[in-house]
Amino acid sequence: xxxxxxxxxxxxxxxxxxxxxxxxxxxxxxxxxxxxxxxxxxxxxxxxxxxxxxxxxxxxxxxxxxxxxxxxxxxxxxxxxxxxxxxxxxxxxxxxxxxxxxxxxxxxxxxxxxxxxxxxxxxxxxxxxxxx
Numbered sequence: 001x002x003x004x005x006x007x008x009x010x011x012x013x014x015x016x017x018x019x020x021x022x023x024x025x026x027x028x029x030x031x032x033x034x035x036x037x038x039x040x041x042x043x044x045x046x047x048x049x050x051x052x053x054x055x056x057x058x059x060x061x062x063x064x065x066x067x068x069x070x071x072x073x074x075x076x077x078x079x080x081x082x083x084x085x086x087x088x089x090x091x092x093x094x095x096x097x098x099x100x101x102x103x104x105x106x107x108x109x110x111x112x113x114x115x116x117x118x119x120x121x122x123x124x125x126x127x128x129x130x131x132x
Contacts, residue, residue: 026108031071033111034079039067041086056085 015029042052042063049063056063065073066082080090 027076028071030111031074031076031079034076034083035066035069035071035074037088037111037113038079038082038086039069041083041088042067045086056082 015025045052047055049060049067053060053063062073080092083090
């Protein structure tokens with residue numbers, strides 16, 4: 001149904017990167033969630049890696065790296081750009097919790113998926129236009 005929205009966090013309750021003791025765990029979790037969304041959209045599009053490479057303006061080997069989860073090959077900015085090129089609207093929100101002080105608690109980063117249910121022809125339309 002067009003216009004119906006689902007909203008749910010992409011990330012899992014625990015952060016594997018924090019569990020591993022990595023200092024940039026929240027950034028890695030956000031990047032992982034963004035990459036997961038890009039990969040999901042690509043898989044659901046049923047397009048070839050060559051067609052996806054044309055849409056994203058990258059090489060087929062780079063698409064392969066994306067599809068196999070080579071997280072260190074992609075920045076958050078790059079993944080956000082890919083999402084927009086695949087027809088997604090990406091929203092970044094900053095929520096102020098309290099005034100900054102020496103005792104302020106560190107904020108957190110999260111990625112949430114908002115799905116608008118409609119026909120899944122967006123990516124296919126883009127490749128058709130690119131070939132014309």
